[in-house]
Amino acid sequence: MTQPAPVLISDTATLSAFCARQASADFITVDTEFMRETTFWAKLCLVQVAGPEEAACIDPLASGMSLQPLYDLFANEKVLKVFHAARQDLEIFLHESGALPRPVFDTQVAAMVCGFGDQVGYETLVAKLADAKLDKSQRFTDWSRRPLTDRQVKYALSDVTHLRKAYQSLAKKLERSGRAAWLTEEMEVLTTESTYRLDPKDAWLRIKARTRSGRMLAVLKELATWREETARALDWPRGRIAKDDALLELAAHPPSGIEDLKRSRLAKQLASDRFAGGVLAAAKRGLAIPEAEWPPVPENDNANMGPRAVVELLRLLLKLKSEQHNVASRLIATAEDVDAIALSDTADVAALHGWRRDLFGEDALKLKHGKLGIALSDSGKKIEIFPR
Numbered sequence: 001m002t003q004p005a006p007v008l009i010s011d012t013a014t015l016s017a018f019c020a021r022q023a024s025a026d027f028i029t030v031d032t033e034f035m036r037e038t039t040f041w042a043k044l045c046l047v048q049v050a051g052p053e054e055a056a057c058i059d060p061l062a063s064g065m066s067l068q069p070l071y072d073l074f075a076n077e078k079v080l081k082v083f084h085a086a087r088q089d090l091e092i093f094l095h096e097s098g099a100l101p102r103p104v105f106d107t108q109v110a111a112m113v114c115g116f117g118d119q120v121g122y123e124t125l126v127a128k129l130a131d132a133k134l135d136k137s138q139r140f141t142d143w144s145r146r147p148l149t150d151r152q153v154k155y156a157l158s159d160v161t162h163l164r165k166a167y168q169s170l171a172k173k174l175e176r177s178g179r180a181a182w183l184t185e186e187m188e189v190l191t192t193e194s195t196y197r198l199d200p201k202d203a204w205l206r207i208k209a210r211t212r213s214g215r216m217l218a219v220l221k222e223l224a225t226w227r228e229e230t231a232r233a234l235d236w237p238r239g240r241i242a243k244d245d246a247l248l249e250l251a252a253h254p255p256s257g258i259e260d261l262k263r264s265r266l267a268k269q270l271a272s273d274r275f276a277g278g279v280l281a282a283a284k285r286g287l288a289i290p291e292a293e294w295p296p297v298p299e300n301d302n303a304n305m306g307p308r309a310v311v312e313l314l315r316l317l318l319k320l321k322s323e324q325h326n327v328a329s330r331l332i333a334t335a336e337d338v339d340a341i342a343l344s345d346t347a348d349v350a351a352l353h354g355w356r357r358d359l360f361g362e363d364a365l366k367l368k369h370g371k372l373g374i375a376l377s378d379s380g381k382k383i384e385i386f387p388r
């Protein structure tokens with residue numbers, strides 16, 4: 001029997017009818033294909049949506065296409081939107097439509113809650129939960145080129161059709177384990193706009209600056225702010241404006257004129273008419289910042305990591321708790337969380353709040369203060385946690 005052609009929606013009327021049918025569904029699964037190699041903002045090339053009964057690819061690049069019916073569906077809080085590794089997709093929809101889909105279920109996070117390990121990939125997850133083997137032959141295709149082939153559309157649809165079964169399986173596991181509230185807490189972060197809206201003035205925090213100079217950090221902050229704002233305005237990747245190394249060099253040796261930029265091995269491209277005025281003005285602003293307003297110099301690595309013996313014990317406790325409760329350790333506490341707890345009982349980290357505190361944080365503090373012990377069992381085959 002001849003297989004029907006994969007569904008590709010390329011006009012607003014068809015999209016509107018499709019979304020109207022999904023509005024009565026309990027959930028839809030969603031994925032995107034996008035390009036970002038040459039732009040600051042991701043270029044949305046395809047949206048895949050599956051309801052319980054039907055699935056379609058939606059072409060945002062089709063002439064005259066409006067995605068408003070899809071965004072209206074995303075705003076319908078009676079319909080759960082299921083993604084895998086949702087952060088990039090959600091950031092795209094926020095930029096494109098000005099709003100985030102709600103409510104959201106992220107199968108990657110749910111899998112971590114259910115004991116599938118740290119950041120399990122989609123291919124692995126659907127193999128385990130949907131007994132499906134994905135065709136990855138189109139993984140590196142150029143999704144911006146038109147027309148799309150039936151093979152491309154079929155490949156893209158598989159990312160949402162198999163996700164239905166994976167979601168249903170994970171939802172049941174969460175219900176049985178009583179951990180649905182844990183996932184809800186994580187989804188609140190994913191569906192908060194501030195998660196995706198980086199203030200350009202904080203862009204410097206992404207750059208690894210190994211320096212003890214507050215003055216250098218002040219200049220770096222202004223240069224990074226200028227780069228962030230310029231990259232957004234031009235829709236260019238940050239690295240196309242200037243690499244991190246170039247900003248670090250200019251922060252360490254602030255330029256006073258175009259000749260200084262031309263002499264720089266890393267930053268000479270900034271001597272162009274397009275960029276020179278902005279980068280020189282940014283360096284000047286950084287140098288003018290009074291010492292009292294310089295960014296704080298990070299503590300040295302050894303001081304910031306906490307007492308090493310305590311850190312090692314907390315890491316062991318984290319591993320034991322992860323295995324005992326079948327939850328990905330990275331979801332319970334990050335390495336930075338562990339270091340912070342070693343330094344302070346009142347550290348403002350996720351591991352000392354909510355379900356994480358119940359699972360790990362409270363015992364971490366007890367272990368730190370000698371009220372909890374870790375030892376080999378009598379058989380010597382198991383590590384046990386015991387009160388002291």
